[in-house]
Every structure is written in C-alpha cells, then in structure tokens.
Amino acid sequence: MQELLAGPFGTLIFFVPVIILFYFMLIRPQQQRMKAHTAMVTGLKRGDTVVLSNGMIGKITRVENDEVMVEIATSVNVRVIKGMISEVRNRTAIAANDAKA
Structure with missing residues (x-):
C-alpha cells in the first residue's frame, strides 16, 4: 500500500x-x-425600482438592449449599463420597509 x-x-x-x-x-x-x-x-422592465452597484436607488424609465435609463431624483435620469444593477426591489417591499421605520 x-x-x-x-x-x-x-x-x-x-x-x-x-x-x-x-x-x-x-x-x-x-x-x-x-x-x-x-x-x-x-427581466427588467419600466417602473422597477433598482439598486445600482454604487448604492444609488432609482426607478427604471426606459429599457434598451444593454442599457437602462434610471431616474435617481425628480427629472434626473442617468444611463446605466444593465450589468451594474445589483438588485431589483418591488414597490411593496420599499413601502413595507418605510412603514417599519
């Protein structure tokens, strides 16, 4: 052996x-x-609330092939590459988190 x-x-x-x-x-x-x-x-679609990789939270206003437009403040839209989106939050989860605070 x-x-x-x-x-x-x-x-x-x-x-x-x-x-x-x-x-x-x-x-x-x-x-x-x-x-x-x-x-x-x-599966991203218009109206989804997303968290970007840098920590900013915004709402998707337009979806293109490789990019999305995200509204991060009123009338402030930024183009973001889809790969930089780290999380998709739905509206009910945000409302539930705000109610707990």
Whole structure:
C-alpha cells in the first residue's frame, strides 16, 4: 500500500478530491449567482425600482438592449449599463420597509 501512495498516483489521489472540493465550494456557487443575475437583468422592465452597484436607488424609465435609463431624483435620469444593477426591489417591499421605520 505504501508503494501505491508514493508514486504518481499518490499525488493524483490527493489532488482529485481537492479539485472536486474547489468546484463545489467556489466555482459552482459563482456560476449560480451569475445565472441568477443574468435572469434578473433580462427581466427588467419600466417602473422597477433598482439598486445600482454604487448604492444609488432609482426607478427604471426606459429599457434598451444593454442599457437602462434610471431616474435617481425628480427629472434626473442617468444611463446605466444593465450589468451594474445589483438588485431589483418591488414597490411593496420599499413601502413595507418605510412603514417599519
């Protein structure tokens, strides 16, 4: 048994579980987050309240292919790349949070 672990198969027996562990702990969860973010971005529509990656909150006024127009204040619209939207909030969740405060 000692000769089997000392050869090239010994290192292979060690690295295969490590690679599998890395896949399930790091790579797979990141892929799932990316799929969820892509689904969220493709489902954007006019009137959605969004949180941008820099922390600003605004309402979508226009949706284009790769960009959206977000109203961050009254009559202040900014063009934002869809990938920079980190969260979509619905109107009832904001109203519920304001009622708690």
